[in-house]
Structures are given as structure tokens and as C-alpha cells.
Amino acid sequence: MWIINCDRVAVLQPTLHPISGIVFLVDAKDHERLNESKAELDALLNMEELSKTPFVVLGNKIDHPDAVSEDQLRSVLGLYQTTGKGKVPLENIRPIEIFMCSVVMRQGVFPGIDIGILWVGKVC
Numbered sequence: 001m002w003i004i005n006c007d008r009v010a011v012l013q014p015t016l017h018p019i020s021g022i023v024f025l026v027d028a029k030d031h032e033r034l035n036e037s038k039a040e041l042d043a044l045l046n047m048e049e050l051s052k053t054p055f056v057v058l059g060n061k062i063d064h065p066d067a068v069s070e071d072q073l074r075s076v077l078g079l080y081q082t083t084g085k086g087k088v089p090l091e092n093i094r095p096i097e098i099f100m101c102s103v104v105m106r107q108g109v110f111p112g113i114d115i116g117i118l119w120v121g122k123v124c
């Protein structure tokens with residue numbers, strides 16, 4: 001599974017490296033760059049090679065007072081129809097969900113990554 005900082009997407013070359021899942025890390029307090037994150041995420045979501053690849057979107061830095069909420073991040077990223085965080089049937093869909101977290105506070109990271117790993121096991 002690849003973990004992608006939203007401004008490092010250029011390193012991804014699905015044609016060269018097999019990718020089983022993507023963790024897309026967004027800085028939820030960096031309002032100025034949220035549109036950039038959306039553009040990068042959209043570019044990945046539109047890649048034919050990743051059409052069935054599970055995506056875990058981590059909205060990081062929720063401990064910071066300027067961090068956007070999950071609903072705000074969902075709106076900025078245009079991720080209105082997502083898979084859900086529980087057990088859901090995955091036939092013929094690309095699993096994708098937002099999980100809010102704080103890496104420094106060690107909060108919320110592993111629930112998202114654990115579900116991503118579960119999805120990778122089912123989809124691949």
C-alpha cells in the first residue's frame with residue numbers, strides 16, 4: 001500500500017509499480033492548499049490503472065484549531081458518495097472513504113489504514 005502526501009503524487013507511476021491501495025494524506029488545516037489536494041486526488045481517481053484501487057483519504061491535523069471538519073473536507077474534495085466505514089459489500093466498486101486523524105496525536109490513523117488493508121485483501 002502506498003501512502004501519498006498530497007503534494008507528492010508525481011512519484012506515483014502505476015504502470016511501473018503495482019499498487020494495491022492508496023492512502024492519500026491531506027493537511028486539513030491548510031485551507032489554501034485544499035483545492036490543490038482535490039486536483040491531485042482527482043488526477044489519481046481518474047487514472048485507468050487505479051480504477052479498482054482502494055483509497056483511504058486521511059484528513060490530518062484535526063488537533064489544530066484551523067482544521068476543517070470531515071463534512072467540509074468531503075465537500076472540498078467532492079467525495080459525497082463514499083463506501084462507508086463499516087462492513088460493506090465491495091463488488092464492482094472502488095472502495096474510498098475519508099477518515100479524519102491527527103498523526104502527531106496518534107489519533108484516527110489506524111482505523112482508516114486498517115479498513116484500507118481490509119479492502120485491499122478483498123479487492124485484489
Ligand SMILES: Nc1nc2c(ncn2[C@@H]2O[C@H](COP(=O)(O)OP(=O)(O)OP(=O)(O)O)[C@@H](O)[C@H]2O)c(=O)[nH]1
Nearest residue numbers: 005007027030060061062063064101102103104105
Ligand atoms: N498539529 C499537527 N501538526 C502536524 C500533524 N502532522 C504533522 N504535523 C506537523 O506539520 C508540520 C509539517 O509537516 P507536514 O505537513 O507533514 O509536512 P509537508 O507535507 O512536507 O509540508 P508541506 O508540503 O509544506 O505541507 C510538521 O511540523 C509536523 O510536525 C498533526 O497531526 N497535527
